[in-house]
Amino acid sequence: MIGRAVANEFAKMRRLRVVPVAAAMTVGVVALSCYALAAPGFPESVDDPAERPWQWLLGSMALAVLLVSPVLLAVLASRQVDIEHRGGGWLLSQTSGLTPGALCRAKFAASGAVVVAATLAQSGLVAAIGGLAGITVTFPVGQWLGYTASAVVVNLVLFALHLWLAARTANQLVGLGAGVLGVFAAVSGTGMSTGVAHFLPPWGYYALSVPVDVREAGVVSLDPPYLSVAALGVAGGALFLFATRLFDRREV
């Protein structure tokens, strides 16, 4: 049953232009990340391991992700759920044997796959552009993959939150408003200590995932709290399951 529901969600995406929105997220992140390539001194640093050009690019991508993702994930979630509010989809699904909670989980499985694909694509594209820009220093595979995995987890948790918000209230102002305010939380998290940023879930975890920092001496590598990001993923998943089960008890 749930497999069919997921396939149905993919079918709905075709007319909802979900792929262009996901592509916009990827293009936005890649475009803002590439600003690092135009920074003064960057072209001269591509051969110098001491200048850490990959880390500059990674830091730039991390900043772009926390600026672009909160709003576009809210848009993606809203697009996928709003049609159910407009067309009486909740009632139709329930009478077809698919409860509102199960429908939400199907939406998460289908659209979440698009979110994961978009996040992996933006990470891969930024790395490819770095290579094309002529960076010859050894590529920091572990650091890059660690950040990408963290971004996937935070994006999925935030997407689940926005799906829940979009399903909970028919007025999409709430979800989109939360997305816009989330940009502030994500940006503020970068200026806070690790301990404080933990208290701004899930937006603050974008900042926690950033594996580099720019200091007077230049760019330095950090040791991001991957365990905290993993804990966010587990807690977010459990809360989403619990919240969507509660939907099944509501009168449609």
Add this chain to the structure above:
Amino acid sequence: MGSVRAEFLKLRRSMSWVVVVLLPLTAVVAGAVNTVVAGEPLEDHWHTLWLRAVVFYGLFPLVLGVAVLASLVWRVEHRGGNWNALMGRQVSSLHVVVGKTAVLAALAAAMQAVLVVGIVVVGKLVFALPGTLPPEYFLVSAVIVLACLPVAAFQSGLSMLMRSFAAPIAVALLASAAGMLLWMTRIEALALLLPHGLVGRATQMGTGMLADSGTVTAGAVTSVVVIALGLTAVVTLGTAAVLDRRDIR
């Protein structure tokens, strides 16, 4: 005038206050919290506080806030049979489009008022700054409101064309990212002509950030105001022409 009054009546139960109040207050609180957490003092008192609260707000969130409000203003027309009622209206398309833009202008002005009051309150109560906000920032505030007009008109047009609440906001995000890139790469002529980039110029005024010299000059104010009014007129007329050619559905 009746169209404008009708639009204000539609706003009553729309929850637009959530964006109007929360967004600028979040900008002020974020600026204050970042200052406190980073332990960096306000070296130049009110100027530094204004800079920390307003510059980032103008690059991204303000434009998105106006886009959310534009979607909200048009949301009612896309529900039920309201679109067909709109198509059978007695007033011209221009009246409808001007009414929507006027409502958005009023909401943008309210957002700016909340921002200014928030900065004054935080400056006085949290940082105990001497005096009050320098008068040039009241002028800059008026310029910011005027710079919001083309964005309001453009987003209103998009929200008229798109039934989805969220899709115009995605466009606004991409346009503001483009505006931000244009400012960072100093392609200023294009950034000024992009409605979403123009807001960024207005919020930089007097801060010395990106393209700004650090002082509020008559030339900078005049150029932003003239471009804002010109763009608003063009976009509003274009939107009215498009609305004229729409049909019932």
